Amino acid sequence: MLRLPPFDFHTPGSLAEVLEIVAGEGPETRVVAGGTDLWPNMKRRHQRAERVVSLMAIPELAGIHAHNGELALGSTTTLEDTVRTRVVAERFPALARAVASISSPPLRNMGTIGGNICVDTRCTYYNQTEEWRRSIDYCMKEKGTICWVAPSSPRCWAHTASDSAPVLCALGARVEMKSKQGERIIPLTDFYRDDGIEYLDKAANEVVTRILIPDESDSTHCRSSFWKLRRRGSIDFAVLSVAAAVWTDDGDRVTDARIYLGAVGSRPLPVTGLAECLEGKVLDEETVSEAAALARKTATPMDNTDFQAQWRGVMAARYTEAALGEIAGLEPRALPPPHLL
Amino acid sequence: MAEPIESDQQEEIRDEPGRHIGQPFRRVDGRAKVFADDLHFPRLCHLKLVRSTVPHAKIEKIDFSAATEVPGYLGSLTGRQMPKPFGILPVSQDEHALCIDKVRYVGDPVAAVAATSEEAAYAAALLVDVEYQPLDTIDSVDTALDEERDRIHDYGDGANVHKRVSMRFGDVETGYAEADLVLEDTFFYEGNTHLAMEQHATVAVAEDEDRVTVFSSTQTPHYVHRALAKVLELPPSRIRVIACSNGGGFGGKSDIFNHEIVAAKMALELGRPVRITLNREEIFYCHRGRHPTLMHLRTGLKKDGSMTAQHLRTALDGGAYGSYGVASTYYTGALQTVTYDLPRYRFDGVRCFTNKPPCGPKRGHGTPQPRFAFEVHLDKAAQQLGLDPADLRLRNLAEPGSVTSNWLQLGTVGLRRCIEAVVAGSGWRERFGKLPHGRGLGLACGSYLCGAGLPIYWNHMPQSGVQLKLDRSGGVAVFCGEAEIGQGSDSVLAAVVAEVLGIELADIRLCVADTDLTPVDLGSYSSRVTLMVGHAAHQAAERARMLIAKAVARRLDVPLERLVFAERRVFDAADPEQGLSFEDAVTLAEAKWGTLGTTGSYTPPRAPGKYRGAGVGPSPTYSYSAAVIEVEVDPETGLYRPVHVWIAHDIGRSINPVLVLGQVEGSIYMGLGEAMMEEQAFRSLPRHLSSALVHKTPSLLEYKSPTFHDMPPVTSYLIEDPDPLGPFGAKEVGQGPLLPIPPALANAVHDAVGVRIDQVPIHPHMILKALDEKGRGRQARYGPAAFPEIDFGETLIVPTPAEGGDGRALDDPEKRKAHDMVGETGTMSSRDEALKAKDRALTTK
Ligand SMILES: Cc1cc2nc3c(=O)[nH]c(=O)nc-3n(C[C@H](O)[C@H](O)[C@H](O)COP(=O)(O)OP(=O)(O)OC[C@H]3O[C@@H](n4cnc5c(N)ncnc54)[C@H](O)[C@@H]3O)c2cc1C
Numbered sequence A: 001m002l003r004l005p006p007f008d009f010h011t012p013g014s015l016a017e018v019l020e021i022v023a024g025e026g027p028e029t030r031v032v033a034g035g036t037d038l039w040p041n042m043k044r045r046h047q048r049a050e051r052v053v054s055l056m057a058i059p060e061l062a063g064i065h066a067h068n069g070e071l072a073l074g075s076t077t078t079l080e081d082t083v084r085t086r087v088v089a090e091r092f093p094a095l096a097r098a099v100a101s102i103s104s105p106p107l108r109n110m111g112t113i114g115g116n117i118c119v120d121t122r123c124t125y126y127n128q129t130e131e132w133r134r135s136i137d138y139c140m141k142e143k144g145t146i147c148w149v150a151p152s153s154p155r156c157w158a159h160t161a162s163d164s165a166p167v168l169c170a171l172g173a174r175v176e177m178k179s180k181q182g183e184r185i186i187p188l189t190d191f192y193r194d195d196g197i198e199y200l201d202k203a204a205n206e207v208v209t210r211i212l213i214p215d216e217s218d219s220t221h222c223r224s225s226f227w228k229l230r231r232r233g234s235i236d237f238a239v240l241s242v243a244a245a246v247w248t249d250d251g252d253r254v255t256d257a258r259i260y261l262g263a264v265g266s267r268p269l270p271v272t273g274l275a276e277c278l279e280g281k282v283l284d285e286e287t288v289s290e291a292a293a294l295a296r297k298t299a300t301p302m303d304n305t306d307f308q309a310q311w312r313g314v315m316a317a318r319y320t321e322a323a324l325g326e327i328a329g330l331e332p333r334a335l336p337p338p339h340l341l
Numbered sequence B: 001m002a003e004p005i006e007s008d009q010q011e012e013i014r015d016e017p018g019r020h021i022g023q024p025f026r027r028v029d030g031r032a033k034v035f036a037d038d039l040h041f042p043r044l045c046h047l048k049l050v051r052s053t054v055p056h057a058k059i060e061k062i063d064f065s066a067a068t069e070v071p072g073y074l075g076s077l078t079g080r081q082m083p084k085p086f087g088i089l090p091v092s093q094d095e096h097a098l099c100i101d102k103v104r105y106v107g108d109p110v111a112a113v114a115a116t117s118e119e120a121a122y123a124a125a126l127l128v129d130v131e132y133q134p135l136d137t138i139d140s141v142d143t144a145l146d147e148e149r150d151r152i153h154d155y156g157d158g159a160n161v162h163k164r165v166s167m168r169f170g171d172v173e174t175g176y177a178e179a180d181l182v183l184e185d186t187f188f189y190e191g192n193t194h195l196a197m198e199q200h201a202t203v204a205v206a207e208d209e210d211r212v213t214v215f216s217s218t219q220t221p222h223y224v225h226r227a228l229a230k231v232l233e234l235p236p237s238r239i240r241v242i243a244c245s246n247g248g249g250f251g252g253k254s255d256i257f258n259h260e261i262v263a264a265k266m267a268l269e270l271g272r273p274v275r276i277t278l279n280r281e282e283i284f285y286c287h288r289g290r291h292p293t294l295m296h297l298r299t300g301l302k303k304d305g306s307m308t309a310q311h312l313r314t315a316l317d318g319g320a321y322g323s324y325g326v327a328s329t330y331y332t333g334a335l336q337t338v339t340y341d342l343p344r345y346r347f348d349g350v351r352c353f354t355n356k357p358p359c360g361p362k363r364g365h366g367t368p369q370p371r372f373a374f375e376v377h378l379d380k381a382a383q384q385l386g387l388d389p390a391d392l393r394l395r396n397l398a399e400p401g402s403v404t405s406n407w408l409q410l411g412t413v414g415l416r417r418c419i420e421a422v423v424a425g426s427g428w429r430e431r432f433g434k435l436p437h438g439r440g441l442g443l444a445c446g447s448y449l450c451g452a453g454l455p456i457y458w459n460h461m462p463q464s465g466v467q468l469k470l471d472r473s474g475g476v477a478v479f480c481g482e483a484e485i486g487q488g489s490d491s492v493l494a495a496v497v498a499e500v501l502g503i504e505l506a507d508i509r510l511c512v513a514d515t516d517l518t519p520v521d522l523g524s525y526s527s528r529v530t531l532m533v534g535h536a537a538h539q540a541a542e543r544a545r546m547l548i549a550k551a552v553a554r555r556l557d558v559p560l561e562r563l564v565f566a567e568r569r570v571f572d573a574a575d576p577e578q579g580l581s582f583e584d585a586v587t588l589a590e591a592k593w594g595t596l597g598t599t600g601s602y603t604p605p606r607a608p609g610k611y612r613g614a615g616v617g618p619s620p621t622y623s624y625s626a627a628v629i630e631v632e633v634d635p636e637t638g639l640y641r642p643v644h645v646w647i648a649h650d651i652g653r654s655i656n657p658v659l660v661l662g663q664v665e666g667s668i669y670m671g672l673g674e675a676m677m678e679e680q681a682f683r684s685l686p687r688h689l690s691s692a693l694v695h696k697t698p699s700l701l702e703y704k705s706p707t708f709h710d711m712p713p714v715t716s717y718l719i720e721d722p723d724p725l726g727p728f729g730a731k732e733v734g735q736g737p738l739l740p741i742p743p744a745l746a747n748a749v750h751d752a753v754g755v756r757i758d759q760v761p762i763h764p765h766m767i768l769k770a771l772d773e774k775g776r777g778r779q780a781r782y783g784p785a786a787f788p789e790i791d792f793g794e795t796l797i798v799p800t801p802a803e804g805g806d807g808r809a810l811d812d813p814e815k816r817k818a819h820d821m822v823g824e825t826g827t828m829s830s831r832d833e834a835l836k837a838k839d840r841a842l843t844t845k
C-alpha cells in the first residue's frame, strides 16, 4: 500500500489555536479538513507537509446557517451534510446536485465543502506517485521545469477539480477567510486564479471559515442547473462541468445569466459575453445554441484528464445547451449522464 | 447420488439432479478467508522493490548508501544475487528476479530493500540511486519491426519481434474463388488489465538456511514452485509454495512474479519472515494482461452466408518480456474455427517486444481480440448479403464432435440453443433493425477452451491429481493442488466428492494448493479446473466408494451393484432400511483394508493435430456463448449506454448454478469494461525532449473500469446439455461468456446510429467522428486505417481433415526441430515424444 510520509499532526479545539499554528509557518504547515484530497496527494508525495493541523475538532466551523436571506456554509460541513440540509436542496438545487455528484458516499462522508473549494488542481502528469513523476522528470507544478501538457507554455494548465466551485461562482458566492492578522471576505470568482499552480488567492496562513451564498440567487426569478460530464456514474472527477444561473423578469426575459465551466481550465471559467447574448431574450432553442457556441469558445480543454480533449470542447457546447435547456424547460437533447438518472 | 455402483469409469454422465451437483449451494470457502496480506509472523519484515524509472537502458550503477541510513533498514538485493533466468514458458526464459544489466520498461524491478516497517522500506527504496545509460525506446509494433533500433532481448525472430507464426489449413484461394462475397476488415483491440481487487502479496518464511515456505496470491502454485527452485538454486523439496485465497486473478496471477522470488530470497538471506504487498500502481506494471492487437480479416462467403475461407493476420504488442506470449500469439488464431465451420483457414501472427509492462493471459487469453474482429466482420457480412446476423451464424455452426480445419476435436456444441435463447429473449426478430434512431441491438457469439489440452512444460504426468483420506470419523479429507481464486473451485471439488460418496459438504475437509501436502494440479488458468480437477476428484471418490462398498456388501450380504450411497448412508437399493451410516461404513472399510486413501488423476484426451503450434488450441471440449446487447446512443454527443444484456452460455451441466451465473455476469461486466472504457495505455513525451514511456493511468481512479452505475441489467440463460467429456457433463464458464460482449456492443452501436466502430474501447468521440464522416458522405466508420506489411516467416502448410490430411504439416519435421529453442525445463520439440508416451499410457489403461 502507498503509505503516508511522517509528519506532526495537531487537532486543536479552537480556531485561534489553528491560526496560531499556521501563522508564519510557511508551506511546511498545512490544514486538513476531511483529508480526501490532501492524504492521497501526500501519499503520492506531490504535496508535502511537516505539520498538519486538523480543522475537524472546531465546532463553530461546521454547520449551515441562514441569516438575512444569505446562506452561510461552515467550511467543515461535510459534503453529505450539505446535500442533506433541506434549505440547500430546496433553495439551491444545482448546488445540491453538484455536491451529490462528488466522488462516492464514503468520500462525501469525510470530505468537506471548504476542502472542496480549496481542492488542488489536477492533471494526469501530476496526480501520480513519486516514482512515476521521476520517470517523466517531473513537471512545472511540482519539482520540474516544463509543462508536459503544453511544453512551450510558460504556465501550468492543471484543471480545476471542484464540483461545487462553478455552481458557487454562478450563484455569486463569497468566501470568508481568517488569519491571525484578521479576516477578509472576497467573491469566490476572485478566490480562483487562472494558473494551475497558484490557483487560489489565499495565503498559507489563511483558513477558510465560511462560504456565503447571497439571497439574490434565491428568488423565484433565478433558476440554476449543473451538468457534470465524466466517464462513470460514480467516483470520477468531472472532465467538464457546466453550472448555469439565469435570472428572468416576469415575462421570462433574461435579466442576468452566468455560466461557469469546470474542469476545462485552471479555474471555473466564466462564459464570456453570455449576459449580453441573452439579456432581454427568452430562452429558446436558438438563444440556447448561441450561448452554447460561446461556451465552446471559452473552454480550454487539455489532454490532461480522461476523454479526448477536443471532444470535451464539443461537449462544453452540448452540456451548456443541456443545462440552459433544463432551466428553460426545453426538450432534453443530450443523453443524461448516469448520476442524473 | 442414489445409484448403484457399476465401475470407476470417469466418463459416465449422470443426468438426473444430484444432491449437490446442479443445486445452488453456498460456496464452501465463503467465510473467514485468509489472504496472503493477512498473514503475520513474529519478526516479520517488509520488502519493497525499486523499479526502473526509464523505459530501456543499461544499468550503470546501483547505490544503496543513502538507503542504508534509513532507520529500520535491514538489507538489500540486486539481480546479481539471482542470476538464473525464469519465465512461465520453457521457450521464453527471459526474466530475472531483479534486472541484471538492463531494464526494459518503467516499472521493471532493479533492486530490493527490506526494513522493519513498510514505511521504512518505502523510504529506503526511494533513496536507492540507480544510474542508467539509455537505449532506444520501442513503443509500438511499428518501431519494434524496425531493424535499426536497439533490441530489447537478444533472442526472438529478428528485430524486436518475439515470435512470427504462419500456418495454412487448406487452399484459401480456392475458397475465395468460390465465394460470392470476399470481405476485408482491419480492427484494433486495445490492451487492458485484469484489475483483480486483491493486490498481489507474498509472505516468505525461511525455516532453515535452505528451506523456505512461500505464501502467495497465485493462480499457479506449481509453476511458482518450479521457478523458485530454479532461481534460488535449491531442490524443489526444500521449497513449499502455498497459494492463499486469491481475491480475483483473471490470469493476472498466473505468471511467476519477481516479488515472489525476491521475497523468498530475502527471507533466506535475513533469516526472518518477509512480506511484500504490491501497491496498485505496481500491479499495472506486473500486468500480463490483454495484448493490444491489430487484426486484419479476409473472409469469403456464399450468398447463403456460408463461409468458404478466412485469412486472419494479427500483430500483438507484447511488452517487455515473453510471459505466455508465444501461446497468446497462437491463441489469437487457434479458436477462430471452433465456433463456425471454416473449411479453409490461414493464420499469420506476430508478437513484438516493446518497452511496456509484459502482456500475457487475461480472461479469454488471446481470443477476445480476434473474436471481436470476427463477430463485427460477420455483422457486416450479414448486412452486405441481406441476411439476418442471427441466421448467418446459425447457418455456419460448427458440427458437434467434428475435427476443425486446424485439427481441433470438438465435443458438444450448444451454440444453436444459445443463439435461439438470446434471439427469443431480446425480441431480436421483431426489433433488430427496427428500433428508433439512437437505439440498437447487437448480436455476437463465442467459444472457449475447457482446459488447455497440454501442460505448459512437456511432461508425461497427469494435469490434475486428487487424494482422499477417509477414516472412522466419517469425515473425508480432500487434497488437491488447485488454487481457489474466487471462482469457486474449492466448492466444485467438494461437491464432486460429496456427491459420489453420498455425504454432505460439511463432511469434507479441503486441503488445497500446498506443494508440500497436495498432489499437483497445474493451476487455475485456461478454464481447466472444473473439468480436470472434477474428473480427478470423481475418480478418487469412485475408488473410495468402491473400497467402502466392498466392505459393506460383505457385511450386509448384498450384491455390490445394489448398494446406494446417499444421505450419509450406505444401503441396499432393494431394501433401503438395510444399511449403515457412512461413518460405520468407513469404519468397516478401515477395518477391512487398513488405513484408507485413494487417488484420482486426469490427463486430457490426445489432440489430433500434430503440426508445430498444434499444442495451442486443443481442449477436451469447448463452451459456447451468445449475447445480444441493447444500447442507447446519443447522436449529438456520441455518449452511449448499454441498457440490457441477454446472454446464453452452453455450460454442459452446472455443478453449482449460482457460481456459474456469477461467472457469466462477471464476464459481462469485464467484457463491457473492455468494450467501453478500459485501456492499458501509455504516454510518450515529445521526442526531442524526452525518451520517457509511461503508463498513462496506473491507478484505480484514472484507469476506468465500470461501477455499479454503469452495469446494465442482465438476463442469463444457462444451456444445459451434459457433455460426456466433462465431469457430470460440465463445461467451463470462467472465460467464455466474456467473448461475445465487445463485438455485440459494437454491433449494437451500428444498429443504433449506423456507424461502425472497428476498435475497442469505443469512446464517444469515435462515434461522433464516424457520424460526422457519414454526414460528409464518407465511410461511416472509425477504426485503424490499414494493416502493415509484416514478414510472418515461412508458412506451415497443413492439409485439413477434408483434404485427407493426417494432422501433420507438409514440411520436414527435422528442420522444425532444429528451429525450436531448447529450454532447460522442456522444449517444444519434445512434444512428439510426450504424445507417444501418452498414447502408451492410454492404451495400457
Ligand atoms: C477518488 C476521489 C474522487 C473524488 N471525486 C471528486 C469529485 O467528483 N468532485 C470533487 O469536487 N472532488 C472530488 N474529490 C476530491 C475531494 O474528495 C473533495 O474535493 C473534497 O470535498 C475535499 O474536501 P476535504 O475536506 O476532504 O479536503 P482536504 O483534503 O482536507 O483538503 C483539501 C485542500 O484544501 C485545504 N483546506 C481544506 N479545508 C480548508 C480550510 N477550511 N481552509 C483552508 N484550506 C483548507 C487543505 O489544506 C488541502 O490543501 C475526489 C477525491 C478522491 C480521492
Ligand code: SF4
Pocket (backbone or CB within 6 Å): A122, A123, A124, A125, A126, A139, A140, A141, A142, A146, A147, A148, A149, A150, A155, A156, A157, A158, A196, A304
Ligand atoms: S498542466 Fe503541465 S505543469 Fe501543470 S501539472 Fe500538468 S504537466 Fe504539470
